[in-house]
Amino acid sequence: MTFQDLNLNTPLYNALDDLGFEYPTPIQAEAFNVVASGKDVVGIAQTGTGKTYAYMLPILRHLKYSTQDNPRVLILVPTRELVVQVVDEIKKLTEYINVRTLGVYGGTNINTQKRAISEGQDIIVATPGRLFDLALSHVLQLKSIQKLVIDEVDVMLDLGFRHQLLNIFDILPERRQNIMFSATMTDDVDELISDFFVKPQRVTIAVSGTPLHNIEQQRYNVANFYTKVNLLEHLLHDIDTYNKVLIFVGYKKLADLLFDQLEERFPNETCVIHSNKTQNYRLRSIEQFRSGENRVLIATDVMARGLDIENISHVINFDTPKYPENYMHRIGRTGRAEQQGHALTFSSEKELEAIETIESYMDKSIDILELPEGVEISKELIEEERPQIRERYNPTKRKDEDAPGPAFHEKKDKNKKENLGGSYKFKIAAKYKKPKTKGDKNYNKRNKRK
Numbered sequence: 142m143t144f145q146d147l148n149l150n151t152p153l154y155n156a157l158d159d160l161g162f163e164y165p166t167p168i169q170a171e172a173f174n175v176v177a178s179g180k181d182v183v184g185i186a187q188t189g190t191g192k193t194y195a196y197m198l199p200i201l202r203h204l205k206y207s208t209q210d211n212p213r214v215l216i217l218v219p220t221r222e223l224v225v226q227v228v229d230e231i232k233k234l235t236e237y238i239n240v241r242t243l244g245v246y247g248g249t250n251i252n253t254q255k256r257a258i259s260e261g262q263d264i265i266v267a268t269p270g271r272l273f274d275l276a277l278s279h280v281l282q283l284k285s286i287q288k289l290v291i292d293e294v295d296v297m298l299d300l301g302f303r304h305q306l307l308n309i310f311d312i313l314p315e316r317r318q319n320i321m322f323s324a325t326m327t328d329d330v331d332e333l334i335s336d337f338f339v340k341p342q343r344v345t346i347a348v349s350g351t352p353l354h355n356i357e358q359q360r361y362n363v364a365n366f367y368t369k370v371n372l373l374e375h376l377l378h379d380i381d382t383y384n385k386v387l388i389f390v391g392y393k394k395l396a397d398l399l400f401d402q403l404e405e406r407f408p409n410e411t412c413v414i415h416s417n418k419t420q421n422y423r424l425r426s427i428e429q430f431r432s433g434e435n436r437v438l439i440a441t442d443v444m445a446r447g448l449d450i451e452n453i454s455h456v457i458n459f460d461t462p463k464y465p466e467n468y469m470h471r472i473g474r475t476g477r478a479e480q481q482g483h484a485l486t487f488s489s490e491k492e493l494e495a496i497e498t499i500e501s502y503m504d505k506s507i508d509i510l511e512l513p514e515g516v517e518i519s520k521e522l523i524e525e526e527r528p529q530i531r532e533r534y535n536p537t538k539r540k541d542e543d544a545p546g547p548a549f550h551e552k553k554d555k556n557k558k559e560n561l562g563g564s565y566k567f568k569i570a571a572k573y574k575k576p577k578t579k580g581d582k583n584y585n586k587r588n589k590r591k
């Protein structure tokens with residue numbers, strides 16, 4: 142396929158010619174018609190796959206010339222660097238189109254940005270925080286936004302921007318096209334999609350250059366966390382084979398838990414990266430792993446984004462990723478540069494469904510290995526593995542403050558509030574069969590005598 146096969150226009154063809162791009166990348170080819178259709182889109186693609194043009198080409202193809210001041214396209218990205226990069230890419234593509242693009246991000250003078258906005262813009266590329274500040278100041282009007290692109294959503298959510306995104310959704314016109322790109326699917330991303338997207342079309346490409354043919358894929362059925370730790374310990378004792386091991390886990394808490402276990406068994410051989418660690422800590426961990434000072438690196442999906450470390454002997458999926466794209470990303474860290482790579486996946490019974498999904502996605506089955514002799518099967522369970530005990534009613538612990546919980550059942554008839562006007566005395570009397578008047582002087586006397 143060439144760009145001629147896509148329904149572009151002369152200014153875009155000219156820009157692509159200047160850039161020297163002949164062929165659309167797979168994500169560009171896949172996404173073009175879907176984005177152009179105006180439907181909500183979820184694209185799964187890594188940085189470096191050409192994803193910026195995957196959404197920009199169809200958007201620019203259909204963006205009409207306008208003299209109105211309010212922007213019509215909003216692109217949200219997680220970092221300033223990305224704002225600069227995306228603006229730069231758009232500028233190259235709009236060399237022959239009369240379109241105004243502005244990048245805004247925090248940490249710089251907001252007044253300069255306000256002035257630029259008031260001059261009128263078509264496309265705004267922004268980090269969420271600064272965008273919201275600008276919108277609140279009313280200099281930036283979002284009422285004409287037709288297309289919202291959220292790029293690198295997984296990173297965005299991992300950096301804690303969820304709240305800001307929701308604030309922004311609130312002030313955007315309801316009728317708009319949502320386009321989202323993420324390198325990996327995570328539960329957070331999934332939740333955001335199901336909450337705010339209307340029947341999104343999914344566009345996925347396998348990780349570019351994932352050399353499936355030179356990655357040996359195997360898996361173990363392992364009952365629970367501590368048995369997985371025992372298996373890992375058993376494998377890691379073979380230092381020659383397991384000489385550079387990248388271990389993936391699904392969430393931060395599990396990363397820390399596993400780190401503590403390995404640190405006990407193999408002191409100073411392991412490092413860990415996840416989004417709660419500081420930037421310095423993460424960089425140091427990656428460096429120590431890269432240089433070989435540490436043999437094992439534990440990482441969460443999002444943090445391992447774009448990690449290009451040579452000679453990883455094994456990728457170990459300590460848990461089984463729910464989304465096959467994440468599995469592909471994980472195993473693609475080994476077997477780079479045409480070397481033989483090894484990927485091992487540990488799955489508990491609950492995770493076997495995910496294995497099926499992965500296998501059908503790859504159209505390839507993963508070989509099962511027997512648990513090696515001597516690996517002890519643990520009965521101990523971590524919190525997440527224990528059966529959930531459901532509390533029936535605890536008035537001090539309510540998950541959703543606004544939801545009517547069990548305390549707000551319909552009152553019984555006899556407790557329903559009524560107008561207790563004049564007939565109250567008689568009602569009470571009938572109910573409790575008390576003396577008819579308060580002032581029965583002989584009442585106490587009579588009772589005393591008894």
Ligand code: AMP
Nearest residue numbers: 162164165166188189190191192193194
């Ligand atoms: P991205 O994934 O959007 O960060 O793009 C990665 C790089 O690929 C950028 O430097 C783009 O300029 C470049 N690129 C995008 N599309 C193409 C293409 N069709 N052919 C060659 N390079 C491309």
